[in-house]
Structure formats: C-alpha cells, structure tokens
Amino acid sequence: MSRYARSEREALADLMSTLGPEAPTINEGWTTRDLAAHLVLRERRPDAAAGIALTPLNGYAERVRREIAAGDWAELLDQVRQPPVWSPVSNPLTDELANTLEFFIHHEDVRRAQAGWQPRELPAGLDRALWRRGAMLARLALRRFPAQLLVQAPGHGETTAGRGGEPLRLVAAPGELALFLSGRQRVARVQLDGSPGLTERLRGANLGF
Incomplete structure (x- = not known):
C-alpha cells in the first residue's frame, strides 16, 4: 500500500x-x-x-x-x-x-515559492487520495460562498458546493483544487467559469484553514 x-x-x-x-x-x-x-x-x-x-x-x-x-x-x-x-x-x-x-x-x-517552479506530475494514487479529501474540503471551504458551485476534477469526479445563487464552475487537477481550496488561490492553476465579478471574488476569498 x-x-x-x-x-x-x-x-x-x-x-x-x-x-x-x-x-x-x-x-x-x-x-x-x-x-x-x-x-x-x-x-x-x-x-x-x-x-x-x-x-x-x-x-x-x-x-x-x-x-x-x-x-x-x-x-x-x-x-x-x-x-x-x-x-x-x-x-x-x-x-x-x-x-x-x-x-x-x-x-x-x-x-511554489521558489523561482521557476512547475506543477508536478503526481502518481495516480496520490491524485485519487487528494480528490477524496478535496471533495470534502470543497463542501466545507465553499459552504458560505454566494454561488452554486460545481467543482470538477476531470477523470476523478465532481461535487457541488456553495450556498446557492449564480452558477460558477471550478475545474482543476486534484492537487490544484486542494491548493486553491486551502487558500492558495494565487499559486493554484485552475479554470474558473462564471461571471468576472464572481470569479474574482472567489480568487480573493479567505478559504484558508
């Protein structure tokens, strides 16, 4: 194991x-x-x-x-x-x-604080482990965010979060989602689909734990 x-x-x-x-x-x-x-x-x-x-x-x-x-x-x-x-x-x-x-x-x-960093290619098992934890983290970190969020990790799954309202979609690899949802939005490589105002609000939200 x-x-x-x-x-x-x-x-x-x-x-x-x-x-x-x-x-x-x-x-x-x-x-x-x-x-x-x-x-x-x-x-x-x-x-x-x-x-x-x-x-x-x-x-x-x-x-x-x-x-x-x-x-x-x-x-x-x-x-x-x-x-x-x-x-x-x-x-x-x-x-x-x-x-x-x-x-x-x-x-x-x-x-990611060092010059020239690049995302790692993670083992498939680590990706799966991070997604299992990330799906739960999404529901916790985003529970009060004023939108209907669809959080997707292609090849792993998706979950919904937020307190409802305008739709917003967050897409990334499991590791990038984990970083984004733990308050590291500025260094996480994600795709956000939604209104510009709402996406910027999420990028600047206090999601740390």
Whole structure:
C-alpha cells in the first residue's frame, strides 16, 4: 500500500534541507524555519495545536511555534521527518488520513515559492487520495460562498458546493483544487467559469484553514 503522507513528508524535509532555514514559502511572513516549527507543533505539542484552528488559542499556539522555531535547524528537520508514534495526527493509524493533504500542501508551499517552479506530475494514487479529501474540503471551504458551485476534477469526479445563487464552475487537477481550496488561490492553476465579478471574488476569498 502506498504511503503518500510519508513520501510527501520526506520530500518536504529534503527540500527544506536543501534550501535552508530562511527560504521563502507562500505562507505570508513564513520562512522554511517557520513552516517546520508549525509542523512540529502540530504533531508534538497537542496543548498548543488546538490554537491552529481555534481563534481564542491562536496567541498561545503562536508563542509556542516561535519557541520551537528558535531551536536548532537540523533538529527541527529531524522532528519533521520522524514524528512521535504517540502523536494524535501522525501515529500509524492516523498518519495517511491526517497527513496526506497536510504534507502535500506544505510541500507545495515551499516548492511554489521558489523561482521557476512547475506543477508536478503526481502518481495516480496520490491524485485519487487528494480528490477524496478535496471533495470534502470543497463542501466545507465553499459552504458560505454566494454561488452554486460545481467543482470538477476531470477523470476523478465532481461535487457541488456553495450556498446557492449564480452558477460558477471550478475545474482543476486534484492537487490544484486542494491548493486553491486551502487558500492558495494565487499559486493554484485552475479554470474558473462564471461571471468576472464572481470569479474574482472567489480568487480573493479567505478559504484558508
């Protein structure tokens, strides 16, 4: 059985090792060191990880992330490569479900911040895994968007989203959809069919998670 969470994790760690701790990412204000610290916090500090998603705890999570980021770079990369087996999100039972999308997106956060990047040709199995997660992400990320959205991944499937109204169609490969729907619209290569005003609104919408 393919382990795409593991392969994306290793590829990301290799890339960050090559680029060094001060390389840019597409996450505004974050270097590769900041991103590595985020990943370590998520897997090793459950007391602070809730603050990634819960606004009242954001401040505490950010303080812990900064403390982690101040550590030794080589040690940070080792912690990214080898998560603890007790981690709620990275143990053998949860790793593929919780981390395939997470590490694919963050791998691309680094790749697409570098000059001359190009989309990768992904394994068919990874495309399928990303579409399964992307279809759910579409319904969550777009649930309040004021349109009737048809989201299509050619060769994989389609789903509908939005709260209704004017029709809009979003078409892309599964990986590009995952990036677009997670707030990386500016680097995702997608096709949007609909009125110019509505398509621009979606390109600028806050879809991050």
